[in-house]
Amino acid sequence: MKHHPSVAGAVMLCGLTAVAIALGATAAAEGNAEAGPAPLWKAQWQLQKPTAGVDTGPDGGKTVADMQKERQRARWRTRRIIFTNDGDDSWRPETKEEFLNLRTAPLVGSHVDTMFYATTQSLGNHSHNSRAAELSAAPGTMAHRFIEQGTDNLEVMVEFCHENDIEVFWSLRMNDTHDYSNETMRPRWKSEHPEYLIGTPEKKPRCYTWTSADFAQPWVRTKVFRIVRDVCERYDVDGIELDFFRHLCYFKTPSYGGVATDEEIAAMTDLVRRIRTMADEEGARRGRPILIAMRMPDSLEYARALGLDLQTWLEEDLLDILVVGGYMQLNPWEYSVGLGKKYGVPVYPSLDESRHKGDAMKRRMTLEAYRARAAEAWEAGMSGIYVFNVFNPLNPLWNELGDPEKLRGLSKSYFVNYRTVHHAKQYLAGGEQYVGIPVLDPVSPMVLEPGTSTATRINVGDDGSTLPLTARVILRLEVAEAVPGLTVRVNAHALEAGAFDGGWMEYTVPASALVRGGNDIAVSLGADAAGTVTVSDLQLCVECEE
Incomplete structure (x- = not known):
């Protein structure tokens, strides 16, 4: 099968490291969570003094009730693709034009309808000109030059997106802990107030990131609130994203092996x-709503065990957009789509880079694999596609993934699962019990003894009625050597004998045997087989003439 170059080349797992410099003093007393202003900020701060959120806006006299109604409409805007930018385009460029060309300007006219722009290096350490956090931009970086010019990276991004009819959200990584491994990204408050952290270098939690902020502390929650409020008051964003997946370590109880207490859950709620x-009040003041998106684990029970009561948040209409998935996928996409229908919010799948190792990762990082994941999500009823940690604006996927009809005529590589279940266990003791999807990969292989059968399920966005007549469908099983006694059925349709090629048994699948959605794959090993057979991966290739 012909493959396009791996998308992995466009994925930056850690981004470009910024040299963190503390330009503000962190207050120690509870309730005083704002960092003090640094000299570089003063001119802009004085020009942009915020007005506190009020019930009515100055122009239309709009109320909070008006905002609640208007965001019900605004949340359903078309978002074919949401492009998530981690903000690391703020370091190396020398000019505003270079900054925009690096990741943003080439997206104009593509399927990208919405930009989520993050400025978080770690919680309380940001690259935009915040009044409530420390500045992570060192002198000589583009982010620093923007502030010297009287603007900042977030303001430039908002202006560009609006000029080009692209919706723009500011993304807050709710408890980002990249400072765990890179001290230059660590805000001063964490060093000055270790009592506000989940752990210490000597006493690390299960998730290892001892630098996680402890959200049971009122000081921490106030800090986060003021950082968010500052953006809502001073930037013309269409919405904000609360990215809970960065990182899933919020309270000490689950971090050290338990499940969140009622008190911890109530504190986050x-x-x-x-x-x-606050967002509704600020929306009323400015005359248009501020939407709230959240990126969450795709399991109500798993999220609650961590202290994130998504069900209550949905019931109380606290969010407008739900993004599910990240480090792991726990349920079929239909599970989250069902939640969206029940509570009236659009749902988007987070298509993150694979965290498998070696060739298993490379196979899942091709353009064909991203097409397959998008096709599967569209078939499940998702409102659009959210892509995380892919930053090359010239990648073909930005002009493909947002159109399910276009995807039908393109080659794809489907897998049983695209992420491992490792992170489900890392962030929550016993987290694997919440996994509700089949898993087949080198970490969790299929093992057959002579005379036995086993089965799995693979989700597909194609069937015989949608594929081009010239399309070929190949099912591939990764094995150590040729296995003549292996028989395979797809949805009870027996496949002809397979051929061994380069570590894979390959079987031709009639397009008519496929169904859109879940496809059952049954594998049997003959009783006269020489020994145990391990299938370490399964790939369904749809090959189209392009």
């Missing part, structure tokens, strides 16, 4: 309510 109320 209180913060989310405060942010929702």
Whole structure:
């Protein structure tokens, strides 16, 4: 099968490291969570003094109730693709034009309808000109030059997106801990107030990231609230994203092996309510709504065990957009689509880079694999596609993934699963019990003894009625050597004998045997087989003439 170059070349797992410099003093007392202004900020701060959120806006006299109604409409805007930018385009460029060309300007006219722009290096350490956090931009970086010019990276991004009819959200990584392995990204408050952290270098939690902020501390929640409020007051964003997946370590109880207590769950819900109320009040003041998106684990039970009561947040209309998945996928996409229908919110799958190792990762990082994941998500009823950690604006996927009809005529590589279940266990003791999807990969292979059968399921966005007549479908099983006694059925359709090629048994699948959605794959090993057979991966290739 002909493959396009791997998308992995466009994925930056850690981004470009910024040299963190503390330009503000962190207050120690509870309730004083804002970092003090540094000299470089003063001129802009004085020109942009915020007005506190009020019930009515100055122009239309709009109320909070108006905002609640208007965001019900705004949340359903078409978003074929949401492009997530981690903000690391703010370091090396020398000019505004270079900054925009690096990741953003080439997207104009593509399927990207919405930009989520993150400025978080770690919680409280940001590259935009925040009044409530420390500045992570060293002198000589583009982010620093923007501030010297009286603007910043977030303001430039908002202006560009609006000029080009692209919706733009500011993304807050709710407890980003890249500073765990890179001290230059660590804000001063974490060193000055270790009592506000989940752990210490000597006493690390299960998730290892001891630098995680402890959201049971009122000081931490106030800090987060003020960072978010500052953006809502001073930037013309269409919405904000609360990215809970960065990182899933919020309270000590689950971090050290338990499940979140009622008090911990209530503390986070209180913060989310405060942010929702503030965003609606600020929307009324400016005359248009501020939407709230959240990136969450795709399991209500798993999220709650971590202290994130997504079900209550949905019931109380605290979010407008739900993005599911990230380090892991726990349920079929239909599970989350069902939640969206029940509570009236659009749902988007987070298509993150694969965290498998070696060739298993490379196979899942091709353009064909991203096409397959998008086709599967569209078939499940998703409202659009959210792509995480892919930054090359010239990648063909930006002009393909947002159109399910276009995808039908393109080659794809489907897998049983695209991420491992490792992170489900890393962030929550016993987290594997929440995995509700089949898994087949080198970490969790299929093992057959002579005379036995086993089965799995693979989700597909194609069938015989949608594929071009010239399309070929090949099912591939990764094995150590040729296995003549192996028989395979797809949806009870027996396949002809396979051929061994380069570590794979390959079987031709009639397009008519496929169904859109879940496809059952049954594998049997003859009783006279020489020994145990291990299938370490399964790939369904749809080959189209392009």
